[in-house]
Amino acid sequence: MSSHDAATEAAAASDKRRWIALAIVMTAAFMDLVDATIVNIAIPSIEKDLGASFGAIQWITAGYALAFAAGLITGGRLGDIYGRKRLFLLGTAGFTLASALCGFAANQEMLVGSRLLQGAAAAMMVPQVLSIIHVTFPAHERGKVFGMFGAIIGLGAVSGPLLGALLTQWNIAGLEWRPIFLINLPVGVAALILGRKFITESKAPKALKLDIVGVLLVTAALLMLVYPLTRGRELDWPLWGHLMMAGSLLVFGALVAYEKYKTKKDGSPLVELSLFKVKSFAAGIAVQLTFGVVLGIFFLVWTLYMQIGLGWSPLKAGLTGVPFSIAVSVAAGMSVQKLVPRFGRKVLQAGALTMIAGVLLYLFEAGRYGTGIEPWQMIPPLVVMGLGMGLIVAPLTDAVLSEVPKEHAGSASGLINTTGQMGNALGLGLVSVVFFGVIDGKPAPKSPAEAGAAFADAFQNAMGWVAAVLAVIFLVMFALPAKPKQHLEGGDDEAEVVIEKEPALTH
Numbered sequence: 001m002s003s004h005d006a007a008t009e010a011a012a013a014s015d016k017r018r019w020i021a022l023a024i025v026m027t028a029a030f031m032d033l034v035d036a037t038i039v040n041i042a043i044p045s046i047e048k049d050l051g052a053s054f055g056a057i058q059w060i061t062a063g064y065a066l067a068f069a070a071g072l073i074t075g076g077r078l079g080d081i082y083g084r085k086r087l088f089l090l091g092t093a094g095f096t097l098a099s100a101l102c103g104f105a106a107n108q109e110m111l112v113g114s115r116l117l118q119g120a121a122a123a124m125m126v127p128q129v130l131s132i133i134h135v136t137f138p139a140h141e142r143g144k145v146f147g148m149f150g151a152i153i154g155l156g157a158v159s160g161p162l163l164g165a166l167l168t169q170w171n172i173a174g175l176e177w178r179p180i181f182l183i184n185l186p187v188g189v190a191a192l193i194l195g196r197k198f199i200t201e202s203k204a205p206k207a208l209k210l211d212i213v214g215v216l217l218v219t220a221a222l223l224m225l226v227y228p229l230t231r232g233r234e235l236d237w238p239l240w241g242h243l244m245m246a247g248s249l250l251v252f253g254a255l256v257a258y259e260k261y262k263t264k265k266d267g268s269p270l271v272e273l274s275l276f277k278v279k280s281f282a283a284g285i286a287v288q289l290t291f292g293v294v295l296g297i298f299f300l301v302w303t304l305y306m307q308i309g310l311g312w313s314p315l316k317a318g319l320t321g322v323p324f325s326i327a328v329s330v331a332a333g334m335s336v337q338k339l340v341p342r343f344g345r346k347v348l349q350a351g352a353l354t355m356i357a358g359v360l361l362y363l364f365e366a367g368r369y370g371t372g373i374e375p376w377q378m379i380p381p382l383v384v385m386g387l388g389m390g391l392i393v394a395p396l397t398d399a400v401l402s403e404v405p406k407e408h409a410g411s412a413s414g415l416i417n418t419t420g421q422m423g424n425a426l427g428l429g430l431v432s433v434v435f436f437g438v439i440d441g442k443p444a445p446k447s448p449a450e451a452g453a454a455f456a457d458a459f460q461n462a463m464g465w466v467a468a469v470l471a472v473i474f475l476v477m478f479a480l481p482a483k484p485k486q487h488l489e490g491g492d493d494e495a496e497v498v499i500e501k502e503p504a505l506t507h
């Protein structure tokens with residue numbers, strides 16, 4: 001064989017390895033995305049099987065978001081320091097183990113603890129996905145790769161609730177809701193085996209140092225805010241809960257002071273405070289946080305309304321959500337490719353107004369039809385809401401990052417994702433106030449019809465709050481740039497990455 005043939009064959013093998021590595025990291029991203037959406041549809045089944053309180057149910061969802069939010073930036077930084085492949089495999093192993101613990105949870109406490117562990121593991125695994133793609137593919141191929149990544153995200157949004165509904169409804173081997181977690185086991189094991197062989201290790205040559213104190217302060221502040229919200233209702237809103245929530249503001253203040261000190265000390269804070277001097281970034285973070293609150297409230301309340309209030313099966317509820325997911329995917333694709341380049345910020349604002357219109361239509365139908373509402377009657381408001389959401393979620397990150405200096409793009413991206421998860425956890429905590437607060441204010445139901453009517457009223461109240469928050473988001477969007485700048489991805493990024501050649505024996 002000639003040296004030229006050998007070189008061609010080596011290049012082909014290298015190319016093949018690259019695409020296998022892409023499939024592995026995308027599968028892991030899909031697994032995380034599905035896990036975030038699959039749980040909601042199974043919540044009534046979990047509540048019934050484990051006798052879980054509504055506070056525990058909020059923690060099953062909010063705990064994951066909280067642990068994910070608290071660890072995201074640190075997860076990315078650990079990958080830069082110790083190797084993205086290493087952290088990806090470690091995070092995937094932790095996620096798979098936590099999924100097994102969730103699937104075999106004997107009580108609500110074990111399930112909440114396992115979900116916290118799962119969120120922390122996802123925070124190690126997920127940030128490495130885009131980093132690995134970035135260093136594995138040359139700049140001219142990244143557009144195609146990120147397009148595929150977007151398609152996977154759309155697929156995850158559509159398939160998560162439906163998969164959760166099917167797995168719960170089928171009651172495989174009498175396991176009821178448990179397969180929604182156990183399905184991650186074969187996927188996780190395959191990702192570990194193949195990832196070890198096909199992913200190339202990489203590190204950042206000038207990685208920032210860890211900010212453990214920053215992580216502890218963020219986690220403490222979030223816990224002090226979300227924990228009293230989720231537990232307060234069951235404990236009749238004790239004084240210590242109000243004091244904890246007020247104290248969280250002081251801890252956030254301490255975080256800001258410490259991050260300023262950390263910036264001066266070694267230039268590697270957890271949160272790059274200088275980013276908030278960029279008006280569009282500060283506004284975008286506010287939009288991301290409040291939009292996270294909207295999604296946290298809506299998805300949990302919607303599930304409880306359909307399955308407990310209306311008495312629908314998981315499959316009926318899951319199928320009802322499919323038009324919404326499809327609408328999100330369609331609008332997201334159109335907004336990025338065609339609408340934002342032409343109309344800029346107005347697309348995001350149109351998305352907020354469209355979502356408000358969908359919410360108001362849903363409110364009208366829920367009030368008009370009561371507990372006799374059918375899935376086909378929900379489709380119009382859900383499609384309108386989905387189209388509005390798609391117009392916001394896809395272009396928002398680009399709009400927030402458009403005026404951020406290139407050297408801070410990584411920190412800013414981490415902060416955007418973290419803020420969205422924080423908002424989600426906060427929204428899930430607020431369900432106690434905007435949804436369960438209405439149910440508590442009514443006399444104890446004497447029949448399923450009365451219980452259903454109470455849930456329908458609570459759903460309408462929560463949707464009213466969702467519409468109000470979306471109106472605030474619309475106004476804050478005026479601070480985003482009118483037309484996001486077209487920034488080039490990467491540039492000379494390849495020079496900024498250290499690729500480690502692994503000894504052949506490690507495979």
